Amino acid sequence: MKNGELVRLENVKKYFLIKGGFFSKASGHVKAVDGVDLSIFKGETLGLVGESGCGKSTLGRLILRLEVATEGRILFEGGNILEYDQKTMRQLRRDMQIIFQDPYSSLNPRKTVESIVGDPLSINNVTRSNSEKKEKVLEIMKEVGLRPEHISRYPHEFSGGQRQRIGIARALALKPKLIICDEPVSALDVSIQGQIINLLQDLQEKYHLTYLFIAHDLSVVEHISNRVAVMYLGRIVEMSTNERIYKNPKHPYTQALISASPIPDPKIRRERIILEGDVPSPINPPDGCHFHSRCPRESPLCNRNTPDLIEIEPGHYVRCFLYR
Amino acid sequence: MNMADELLRINQLYVSFHTDLGVARAVEGVSFTLNRGETLGIVGESGCGKSVTALSIMRLIQQPPGKIESGEIYFEGENLLHLSNPEMRRIRGNKISMIFQEPMTSLNPVFDVGDQISEAVRLHQGLVTEEAIQKSVEMLRLVGIPSPAKRVHDYPHQMSGGMRQRVMIAMALSCQPKLMIADEPTTALDVTIQAQILNLMQKLKEEMGTAIILITHNLGVIAEMAQNVIVMYAGRIMEWATAEDLFGTPRHPYTEGLLKAVPRLDQIEKRRRLYIIRGIVPSLLDLPMGCKFNERCEKSFGKCFEEEPPLFEVSLGHTSRCWLHERS
Numbered sequence: 026m027k028n029g030e031l032v033r034l035e036n037v038k039k040y041f042l043i044k045g046g047f048f049s050k051a052s053g054h055v056k057a058v059d060g061v062d063l064s065i066f067k068g069e070t071l072g073l074v075g076e077s078g079c080g081k082s083t084l085g086r087l088i089l090r091l092e093v094a095t096e097g098r099i100l101f102e103g104g105n106i107l108e109y110d111q112k113t114m115r116q117l118r119r120d121m122q123i124i125f126q127d128p129y130s131s132l133n134p135r136k137t138v139e140s141i142v143g144d145p146l147s148i149n150n151v152t153r154s155n156s157e158k159k160e161k162v163l164e165i166m167k168e169v170g171l172r173p174e175h176i177s178r179y180p181h182e183f184s185g186g187q188r189q190r191i192g193i194a195r196a197l198a199l200k201p202k203l204i205i206c207d208e209p210v211s212a213l214d215v216s217i218q219g220q221i222i223n224l225l226q227d228l229q230e231k232y233h234l235t236y237l238f239i240a241h242d243l244s245v246v247e248h249i250s251n252r253v254a255v256m257y258l259g260r261i262v263e264m265s266t267n268e269r270i271y272k273n274p275k276h277p278y279t280q281a282l283i284s285a286s287p288i289p290d291p292k293i294r295r296e297r298i299i300l301e302g303d304v305p306s307p308i309n310p311p312d313g314c315h316f317h318s319r320c321p322r323e324s325p326l327c328n329r330n331t332p333d334l335i336e337i338e339p340g341h342y343v344r345c346f347l348y349r
Numbered sequence: 350m351n352m353a354d355e356l357l358r359i360n361q362l363y364v365s366f367h368t369d370l371g372v373a374r375a376v377e378g379v380s381f382t383l384n385r386g387e388t389l390g391i392v393g394e395s396g397c398g399k400s401v402t403a404l405s406i407m408r409l410i411q412q413p414p415g416k417i418e419s420g421e422i423y424f425e426g427e428n429l430l431h432l433s434n435p436e437m438r439r440i441r442g443n444k445i446s447m448i449f450q451e452p453m454t455s456l457n458p459v460f461d462v463g464d465q466i467s468e469a470v471r472l473h474q475g476l477v478t479e480e481a482i483q484k485s486v487e488m489l490r491l492v493g494i495p496s497p498a499k500r501v502h503d504y505p506h507q508m509s510g511g512m513r514q515r516v517m518i519a520m521a522l523s524c525q526p527k528l529m530i531a532d533e534p535t536t537a538l539d540v541t542i543q544a545q546i547l548n549l550m551q552k553l554k555e556e557m558g559t560a561i562i563l564i565t566h567n568l569g570v571i572a573e574m575a576q577n578v579i580v581m582y583a584g585r586i587m588e589w590a591t592a593e594d595l596f597g598t599p600r601h602p603y604t605e606g607l608l609k610a611v612p613r614l615d616q617i618e619k620r621r622r623l624y625i626i627r628g629i630v631p632s633l634l635d636l637p638m639g640c641k642f643n644e645r646c647e648k649s650f651g652k653c654f655e656e657e658p659p660l661f662e663v664s665l666g667h668t669s670r671c672w673l674h675e676r677s
Contacts, residue, residue, distance in 0.1 A: 076539035076540065076541060076542075077510075077539050184629060186629065214394040214395055214566065214630070215394060215566060215568070215607060215610055215611055216394060216606065216607065216610050216625070216626040216629075216630075217629070218610075218623075219610045219612075219623035219624065219625050219626075220625050222612075222623055223622050223623055223625065226622070241539065241540065242540075243540070243614060244569075244611070244612040244613055244614050245612055247612065247614055248612040248623065271614060281541055282540060282541060283614065284544075285540045285541045285543065285544035286540055286569065286614055287543075287547075287567065287569025287570050287572060287573045288569050288572065288613060288614055288615050289568035289569045289571070289572045289596065289608065289611055289613060290572055290596055290613075290615070291572040291573075291575075291592040291593055291596055292593065292596070292597070293572075293615060297544065297548075299541075299544055299545055299548055300541045300544075300545070302495075303509045303511055303512065303542070304509075304539065304541075304542075
């Protein structure tokens with residue numbers, strides 16, 4: 026492990042089997058994650074962007090071993106989590122948590138806030154009595170901006186933004202090292218998004234948290250991330266610091282993504298790159314470079330070979346034959 | 350202003366929902382006009398009344414529990430609220446059409462897309478099946494669906510989100526309406542597909558001269574597409590101006606707040622804190638006295654808590670519902 030690396034993914038793949046036919050034979054694979062190398066450093070926020078079906082959520086779940094990788098190594102603090110037994114994994118889960126996108130379906134509707142946030146504490150023997158549990162829960166609730174009287178309420182009694190705060194409280198309870206934020210603000214109104222983003226940033230500073238921030242909204246990712254990785258059909262196509270990705274994107278897909286993101290200013294008229302066609306299915310990704318079928322700068326090389334992810338300047342990686 | 354250019358005029362529209370918990374005043378005193386060929390953006394957060402306003406124009410509000418309490422909706426000089434059901438049916442899908450946010454749930458899963466697109470032309474233009482299918486193929490081609498003669502027999506589930514949205518647009522434009530209402534047409538779509546759809550809407554609008562009411566909470570989309578913009582909050586219009594004026598010199602604290610709260614790709618700063626509009630949108634069942642934005646407003650003062658401000662004209666074509674402009 027490199028210095029300061031918390032997580033490292035090496036050639037990670039996740040193929041989902043598609044069963045079909047009379048005998049439920051395997052009739053193909055959904056190549057959700059198709060060879061990802063990635064590092065997440067301690068204390069940073071790594072943004073992971075891409076559109077539907079690119080594999081970003083699956084990647085987040087693989088890191089937590091909520092899905093088991095088909096191939097590759099996933100190292101957390103130097104150890105390969107794919108080799109751990111259930112007991113070790115359970116211990117490790119205290120260090121890695123997740124906040125989900127949908128504040129309406131990610132909380133158990135039959136549990137109170139005390140239970141949702143506190144159960145992880147009692148299950149892991151962090152607290153040993155109900156009163157201790159309640160005390161700890163109240164502390165965490167305060168951190169995320171929930172009022173003490175909320176402790177005995179049920180999810181349906183809260184707004185979307187408040188439910189997201191409960192989800193954050195739950196993720197924080199065990200003082201994890203890593204939090205996977207899977208589209209945590211997409212379902213929220215603009216004025217609430219800002220509150221949640223600020224909260225996540227404050228908590229990160231206070232508790233030295235590391236975030237993998239998964240989203241499709243480029244402006245939100247730009248705002249919160251130190252580095253950004255762009256995914257397309259199961260592969261990382263570009264990765265760099267925040268500034269470089271937005272000011273100087275190199276991969277044609279990244280350029281198209283940025284160009285397509287509307288800016289709230291009618292006076293800004295940009296050269297718009299409009300991609301043709303739909304995103305191909307991860308069941309049958311195009312040969313060679315997965316993006317070639319929609320790429321405005323496609324060359325004959327692109328449908329025969331897959332470009333590697335190369336470092337074109339320190340810390341800036343691109344997977345494209347335009348840069349060799 | 351040339352009166353012949355005016356396509357739609359809404360006068361003091363009041364719409365409420367009578368629920369077990371009380372009466373939710375979803376639209377309160379909304380008035381605005383729309384000219385032929387104009388794109389008007391209506392922006393606001395959840396519950397502000399933008400969708401209810403649109404559904405009222407189409408007379409798609411379920412009554413009960415909804416009720417159009419009062420007001421007038423003039424379309425080409427005729428008050429839609431006074432039309433009989435058969436008369437209104439001749440307008441829907443024909444002169445005024447609508448596209449919705451979730452193409453999967455807005456398209457009928459048991460009919461193929463050709464059928465659904467041609468329904469409007471069969472109904473309104475009396476085309477028989479053969480001609481209607483031809484028209485569907487034409488419309489699919491117009492909205493950029495490849496191999497339209499084959500795809501015309503596809504079912505919605507066989508198409509991607511972006512394609513389904515194009516089918517909805519094809520349905521909406523098949524009778525060359527004067528007005529198309531688009532309610533969050535791209536919110537459920539990926540950003541590169543959104544760009545395609547917005548581009549398509551703009552192109553078709555230019556070709557057909559259709560006016561568009563574009564409803565969304567996405568300020569970026571509004572900036573791209575709208576000539577004029579209405580900002581709604583808790584059922585009311587808070588500000589109405591040209592897009593340039595609204596974004597350049599917003600004159601309502603809520604609009605200012607929204608613009609400051611949105612992270613922007615063209616303003617990359619090192620992890621600054623986002624501006625926050627404190628508090629949350631009040632429940633429509635329990636609105637504060639005075640200006641509905643008062644508790645969350647940074648610039649509120651005494652009068653804001655006693656009396657609701659009317660719309661003041663801040664400059665030509667720019668109105669704002671705020672006591673700060675009382676002396677202007």
